Amino acid sequence: AQKVTQAQTEISVVEKEDVTLDCVYETRDTTYYLFWYKQPPSGELVFLIRRNSFDEQNEISGRYSWNFQKSTSSFNFTITASQVVDSAVYFCALTLNTGNQFYFGTGTSLTVIP
Amino acid sequence: EPEVTQTPSHQVTQMGQEVILRCVPISNHLYFYWYRQILGQKVEFLVSFYNNEISEKSEIFDDQFSVERPDGSNFTLKIRSTKLEDSAMYFCASSDLKTGTSATDTQYFGPGTRLTVL
Numbered sequence: 001a002q003k004v005t006q007a008q009t010e011i012s013v014v015e016k017e018d019v020t021l022d023c024v025y026e027t028r029d030t031t032y033y034l035f036w037y038k039q040p041p042s043g044e045l046v047f048l049i050r051r052n053s054f055d056e057q058n059e060i061s062g063r064y065s066w067n068f069q070k071s072t073s074s075f076n077f078t079i080t081a082s083q084v085v086d087s088a089v090y091f092c093a094l095t096l097n098t099g100n101q102f103y104f105g106t107g108t109s110l111t112v113i114p
Numbered sequence: 115e116p117e118v119t120q121t122p123s124h125q126v127t128q129m130g131q132e133v134i135l136r137c138v139p140i141s142n143h144l145y146f147y148w149y150r151q152i153l154g155q156k157v158e159f160l161v162s163f164y165n166n167e168i169s170e171k172s173e174i175f176d177d178q179f180s181v182e183r184p185d186g187s188n189f190t191l192k193i194r195s196t197k198l199e200d201s202a203m204y205f206c207a208s209s210d211l212k213t214g215t216s217a218t219d220t221q222y223f224g225p226g227t228r229l230t231v232l
Binding site: 035037042043045046047050090092100101102103104105106107110 | 145147149155156157159169170172191201205209216220221222223224225226228
């Protein structure tokens with residue numbers, strides 16, 4: 001069975017601090033895909049990044065960076081120099097090559113305090 | 115940039131009534147999905163749809179639920195007899211390829227329909 005765990009339910013940081021959101025996944029499949037989505041207060045789900053299981057190269061996009069480590073089954077997300085607009089719920093998700101449903105974690109609610 | 119749209123944004127209904135939630139996926143996409151999110155909880159997969167038939171469904175998607183692509187643009191989720199526990203945000207998503215078959219594909223989500231069952 002597949003499972004995604006986001007142990008941090010709520011995080012608060014002061015603006016300009018760095019923050020890392022943790023994601024740990026479980027699957028027995030060797031081919032899988034990991035995602036991060038942002039859900040702002042308005043409710044929509046905004047795609048941030050997709051990673052396949054064969055590509056452990058870390059990625060940086062502006063203030064966002066992702067650290068994928070298969071050895072620890074983790075796909076962590078770091079926001080550098082956080083801003084108030086980063087306040088949202090962030091979901092990590094997993095999908096398999098054999099199916100197409102997403103398995104979502106429970107989300108981490110990030111509040112950036114000005 | 116193309117986007118998935120959903121109507122209505124908020125639907126209030128009485129328990130036992132039928133509701134139809136509507137979605138317009140991105141125009142060249144072939145795979146369609148419904149998810150739900152009970153308030154404060156995680157997003158849960160309901161069903162995926164391809165080539166005019168259900169390709170995958172979860173345990174949540176019981177006989178009370180049905181999906182349809184009535185024309186070339188709309189994708190609907192029907193709940194036949196709503197229950198209080200159906201109150202949730204319902205998200206539609208679409209992708210141009212089966213998720214995972216390409217380095218660039220992903221599922222794009224609509225803004226959601228908040229369903230409130232009284």
